[in-house]
Amino acid sequence: MDLQTLTYIVVGATFSLYIGIAIWARAGTTGEFYAAGRGVHPVANGMATAADWMSAASFISMAGLIAFKGYDASLFLMGWTGGYVLLAMLLAPYLRKFGKFTVPEFIGDRYYSKVARMVAVLCLIVASITYVIGQMKGIGVAFSRFLELDYATGLYVGMAIVFFYAVLGGMKGITYTQIAQYCVLIFAYTVPAVFISMNLTGNPLPQLGLFSATADGTPLLVKLDQTIMDLGFAQYTAQKGGTLNMVFYTFSLMIGTAGLPHVIIRFFTVPKVKDARSSAGWALVFIAILYTTAPAVGSMARLNLTNTIQTGPVGEVSANLEYEKRPQWFKNWEKTGLLKYEDKNGDGRIQYYNDKNPEFAKKAESYGWKGNEMTKVDRDIMVLANPEIAKLPNWVIALVAAGGLAAALSTAAGLLLAISTAISHDLMKSMFTPNISEKGELMAARVAMAGAIAVAGYLGLHPPGFAAQTVALAFGLAASSIFPALMMGIFNKRINNTGAVTGMLVGLGSTLLYIFTYKGWFFIPGTNMLPNTTANHLFGIAPEAFGAIGAMLNFASATIVSKLTAPPPEHIQHLVEDIRIPKGAGAATDH
């Protein structure tokens, strides 16, 4: 059977599964729509959280990022997992005890302030929308690359599937499809990794293979370092960026992860406070399976790619692959434009090296090389072409397509749910139509979901030029405004409404200012006030790493302003005391 048909069958089978689950898990009440009736087992919720969290970027792009950044990319690995420790110990159990449906609702109640709730809604919507654009693009790209469908058609198919299970089932439908999606995506990610690790190191566990010896006895990472440094690239295992920046960047990703509303609301679905704690652990187990595999995939794919092109000692003519003899996967990915070759010295062979390294460029000239001929090696190739590079059977390649789609769909659905509940529950029910009936609110939630899907689809079709930059924005907002507001709300009884609102605005404002200074106002090219280079950054801290500082400014200003103004009223102090103990969570369940 040819790859095309096989891919259609595998993707079609997974989609039928999602639709089947959607029909089975319809939501009948707002409680089911918002929080799956709070009846999700902690292990199941952990799995759903993992799928919710791991996006198209985690599945497709992260290993490629590691492949080209080496050690420095460790900050993504630690940053995107370390947040779950904070979530488990500082937020999830208490927010579950609080027993409401949305993140802005907690902020509004705890700080007895509609302004605080609105600021939270705003942050939530901006963070979630920017995040969802990337997922929609991921869906379109996966379809067009694997099924050779038109990008727009692919996007419509994806939207239709999400519409079906998210509008019908809300959190309940999303939860059970996410569990199925997790199984698809983790299988698709680990199977090629196991084979590649086996080929290179003889160790079937990629986590161990990364630190094992290759066939000639040299450890994998030493070999990789040698191979790429011989071609003028930077050492894989060395630290290239500044230490301070790395620490702040990691910290920003950690608190940003813990503060992302679509992740937090997943913990509202478990029956008990103690389930919220263990569920965060299970989520981390399921996430870590992929995240500990990713560095192995990245380094092994980089080694394979380099060795395919540079087959022997650097400088020997015959050591450079003849273009006519390039493998099939090379040809396939050239068609997509993700790999590009240009025969600069006209010798019919491929020279892949770092021509921006002046020292090596000189040496290369003496070999008769006239510049790097791999003019484009897209990072995403590292995962997408992996099974082909490792010569795995077609069904594995088909599975990778289904896995990429599962990762994008599951995250998109979670984000869309966070957006639609903020609209129906935080805006409509609490602000504009407080007397809305249960049925009316459920309808409003469904309409809001459909609207959010339409907006996300539109943005996916017409991605704003800044789409790639906005991940920094999403994490910056979550880290600098949402996380501190939630944490102080639980751990500091003295923070009052004025303090919290001031803190959120200071965190938000400073982070936006810093990002826009280097990336342009509202990401409009050319409006940046300083060039976005390390030399210009404050203490070498990149805009993506500023969320941590925004959060510190938030904590500081909220504490000072609260000290100078009246303490929160008695009933708020009781509310905080109440959420600190698990007892009585059952009563709060029937909301």
Add this chain to the structure above:
Amino acid sequence: MSTQQDSAGVAYWKANIRLVTICLIIWAVCSYGFGVILRPVLDLIPVGGVGLGFWFAQQGSMIVFLVLVFYYASAMNKLDRQFDVHED
């Protein structure tokens, strides 16, 4: 809430804060410490051709996070019962 329960609540919260603080110190030392700041020192211990610091940055820190969350969850279950603030 009676005063007796109040003081139990205070003691429970103190015990919780103590536990969280210990866990977060380990969390920070294993990631920011071993993986980044102290990497040059830890790399003196070779692991797979590189060093222990590199291993912590790309594998070890995540394993420590996992152990921490489950340890915290089980220790809190014990505290909940000890101070009689558990559910059901």
